[in-house]
Amino acid sequence: MTTLNHYCERLGPGLLAEPVNAVTNAAFLIAAWWIQARARRLGLGGDPGLAGLATLAVAIGVGSTLFHTLATPWALLADVVPILLFQLLFLWLYLRRRTTLGAAAALLLVALYLLATLASRAGPQLLNGSLAYYGPTLVVLLVLGWRELQRRQRPQLLLAGGVFSLSLLLRSIDQVVCPWLPVGSHFLWHLLNAVVLALAAAALMPPASASAPPAPRTQP
Numbered sequence: 001m002t003t004l005n006h007y008c009e010r011l012g013p014g015l016l017a018e019p020v021n022a023v024t025n026a027a028f029l030i031a032a033w034w035i036q037a038r039a040r041r042l043g044l045g046g047d048p049g050l051a052g053l054a055t056l057a058v059a060i061g062v063g064s065t066l067f068h069t070l071a072t073p074w075a076l077l078a079d080v081v082p083i084l085l086f087q088l089l090f091l092w093l094y095l096r097r098r099t100t101l102g103a104a105a106a107l108l109l110v111a112l113y114l115l116a117t118l119a120s121r122a123g124p125q126l127l128n129g130s131l132a133y134y135g136p137t138l139v140v141l142l143v144l145g146w147r148e149l150q151r152r153q154r155p156q157l158l159l160a161g162g163v164f165s166l167s168l169l170l171r172s173i174d175q176v177v178c179p180w181l182p183v184g185s186h187f188l189w190h191l192l193n194a195v196v197l198a199l200a201a202a203a204l205m206p207p208a209s210a211s212a213p214p215a216p217r218t219q220p
Contacts, residue, residue, distance in 0.1 A: 008185075016069075028058070038208070087137055090201075092107070098148075130171050145161045156200070167196065174186045
C-alpha cells in the first residue's frame with residue numbers, strides 16, 4: 001500500500017506517524033458543534049443550509065483524520081473532497097442569501113469557482129501546494145469580506161480571510177520549519193481552518209444581538 005508523505009511530522013508509515021496532525025482534526029468537530037449550537041440559539045436549528053455546512057465540517061474532520069493516519073491516495077480524496085464541497089455550498093448559500101442574485105446566476109458563479117479551483121490545482125505546486133489548492137478560496141473570502149465591510153455589514157468574512165491567510169502561511173512553511181520544529185506547522189492549519197469554517201457559517205446568520213431579526217432566506 002502506498003503511503004503518502006506530505007508533511008514534516010510523518011517520518012514513516014503507520015497510523016500514529018502523525019499524532020498531532022491527526023488529533024487536531026477534533027477542531028473541525030468543535031466547529032460543527034458550534035455552527036449547530038449557534039443556529040439553534042438564533043432559531044435556525046432547522047435551516048438545511050447551515051445543517052449542511054455543519055455536516056461537511058464533520059466530514060472534513062473525519063476525512064483529514066483518515067489522511068493523517070492512513071496516508072493513502074483514497075484517504076487523500078476523503079480529505080480534500082469534503083473541503084471542496086464545503087466551499088461550494090458556502091458560496092451558493094452566500095450568493096442566494098446575502099445577494100440579490102437568482103438561482104441561475106448563483107449556480108453559474110459557483111460553477112466558475114469550481115473550474116477555477118480545479119484549474120489552479122493543475123498548475124505549479126507553489127508554497128507546498130497551498131496556492132494551487134487554496135488560492136481561489138482566499139480570493140473569494142477576501143472579496144466577499146470586503147463587500148460586507150463596504151456595506152458595513154457582518155465582519156466575519158473579512159476576519160475569516162485574515163485567519164485563512166495565516167493558516168495558508170503555516171501550511172506553506174511546514175517543511176521549512178521542520179529542522180527546528182519536528183512536529184511541523186500543519187497542525188496549526190487545522191486549528192485555524194476550523195475557525196474559518198465557523199466564521200463563514202456565522203456570516204450567513206443574523207447577529208446574535210439583533211432583536212427580532214428578519215427571517216433569512218433559506219434556499220438550499
